[in-house]
Amino acid sequence: MRETWIVGAATNRFGRMAESAREAAARVALEAIDRAGLTPKDIDHTFVSNAFGMAEHQGHLGPLLNTALGIPEVPSCTIESACSSSSAGLHEAFVHVAGGFADAVLVVGAEKLSHLDTLTATSYFATGADFPFETRNGATFPGLYATLASAYRNAFPLPPETLAQVAIKNHANAALNPHAHFQKEISLETYLNSPIVASPFRLYDCCxxxxxxxxxxxxxxxxxxxxxxTPLVVAASVRTGSIVDMHDRPDLWGLPASRRAGELAFRAAGLTPKEIDFLEVHDCFTIAELLALEDLGFYPRGAAGAATRDGETARKGRLPVNPSGGLKAKGHPVSATGVAQVVEVFEQMNGTAGARAVARTETALTHNVGATGGSCSVHIFRRG
Ligand SMILES: CC(C)(COP(=O)(O)OP(=O)(O)OC[C@H]1O[C@@H](n2cnc3c(N)ncnc32)[C@H](O)[C@@H]1OP(=O)(O)O)[C@@H](O)C(=O)NCCC(=O)NCCS
Known part of the structure; x- marks a missing residue:
């Protein structure tokens, strides 16, 4: 396999975009190519993700994006894997480059949903679950992740303020991130006064x-x-899958796809969790950050909550987790999320993360989950 690098990265500010997903995709793609010191003519292949293109009546984004970049003849493909769509695109790019099938590949994720009301957006998102068995019976993502939180709480200690600490930490990080949707800190009081969305989740438990x-x-x-x-060396690029339906899983104390992806990624990179300096994990709901830390082997089962309360996962803690603000507060434009996690690693390793910089940036891990864990990507990076 050839050594594979991330050589350019760009993101816009998450939140509400005036432009379409297609326009935003072209703009960030040009920025990333420019930062790489390349031109669009250097690109051999484009992987683009836009899981909810239907919200803008637009599919087949690849050739449209390449046309906007002036390279309509370059092959492209749309990659859909729910919330892990663009990290799946990164994996495909890795396979192409490491395997010698391409020299330079563009990976883009874009989403525009802010023109939809909450009910419509919720029903679109729910297409990532199993329609006959879950969605048709009323399941939504806040509800499904609340089920995971309840199962965890029945099996392991989860004092009431633990989930709040995840949200408070990630909002504090996002307050320092100009790319973030919510650039504001929250207090425990704000968290506790926010409405219940799906018990035990309040508003601030949700992305x-x-x-x-x-x-x-x-x-x-x-x-x-x-x-x-400074390029990022891709030390591991792993994709895994698991049973979609939560009622068919042997336990609900974590995500099987994350556990396996973590094991395979550490094996591929020849590293252990102790050797990772910081990480971006899939915290679509606060419980998901704790599950990820345990699934990936950073803490034993049941121990991530206490570590969070002790400040270990804070930006200045022993193991900074989601210095970008995570999905919780940086925001979660589904298809843009996986690549945005890598943009955060790129900025941290290049010393351009500004006020949210973490202390050690030699190694990093990104973890991106599709829906409730039917699919998962884990990438490990070393500073080049
Ligand atoms: C939590 C949720 C239900 C809130 O939706 P809502 O009640 O319709 O909220 P609104 O859009 O009306 O926003 C009301 C206020 O709350 C804020 N807000 C909305 N969602 C928020 C969130 N997740 N965290 C913090 N603040 C939030 C808005 O900015 C707005 O603030 P303002 O009054 O100061 O302008 C919605 O954000 C949600 O479903 N999130 C989960 C998305 C999801 O499932 N993603 C897939 C994960 S796998």
């Missing part, structure tokens, strides 16, 4: 519906030779 776009350029070390930024 919002966000618009956003993000892009990265994945390239072979031998093709780039003299990078214009």
């Amino acid at each position: 919002p519906f966000s618009d956003g776009a993000s892009a990265i350029v994945v390239a072979a070390k031998e093709f780039v030779r003299r990078p214009t930024s």
Whole structure:
């Protein structure tokens, strides 16, 4: 396999976009290519994700994006894997570059949903669950993740303020992030006074519906030779799957796809959790951050809550988790999320993360989940 690098990265501010997903995708793609010191003509292949293109009556985004970039002849493909769509795109790009099938691949994720009301957006998102067995019977993502939180709470200690601490930490990080949807801190009082969405979740346990776009350029070390930024070396790129239906899983104390992805990624990278400096994990709901930390082997089962309360996962803690603000507060424009996690690693490793910079940036891990864990991506990066 060829050594594979991330050589350029860009994202816009998540939240509400005036432009379409297609326009935003083209703009961030050009920024990422420019930051890589390349031109669109260097791109051999484009993977684009836009899971809810139906909200803008637009599919087949790849050739439209490549046409906007002036490279209509370049092959493209739309990758859909629910909330893990663009990290699945990164994995495909890795396979192409590491395997020698392409020298430089563009990976883009974009989503625009803010023009939909909450009910419509919720019903679109619910298409990521199993329609006959889950969605048709009223399940929504807040409800499904609340079920995971309840199961966890029945089996392991989860004092009431633990989930609040995840939200407070991630809002504090997002307050320092100019790309974030919510650039404001919240207090315990604000959290406790917010409405219940799906017990035990309150408003601040949930990620919002966000618009956003993000892009990265994945390239072979031998093709780039003299990078214009500090490249990220892709030390591991792993995709896994699992049973979609929660009622068919042996337990609900974590996500089987995350556990397996973590094991395989650490094995591929030749590293252990202790050797990771910081991470971006899939915190679509507060419980999901705790499950991820345990599934990936950073804490034993039942121990991530206490570590969070002790400040270990804070930006200045022993293991900074979601310095970007995470899905919870940076926002979750579904298809843009997986690549945006890598943009955060790129900015941290290049020293351009500004006020939200973490202390150690030699190694990082990103973890991106599709829906309730039917699919999962884990990537490990080393500073190049
Ligand atoms: C939590 C949720 C139900 C709130 O929706 P809502 O009640 O319709 O909220 P609104 O859009 O009317 O917003 C009301 C206020 O709350 C804020 N808000 C909305 N969602 C928020 C969130 N998740 N966290 C913090 N604040 C939020 C809005 O900015 C707005 O603030 P303002 O009054 O200061 O302008 C919705 O954001 C949601 O369903 N989130 C989960 C999305 C999801 O399932 N994603 C997939 C994950 S797998």
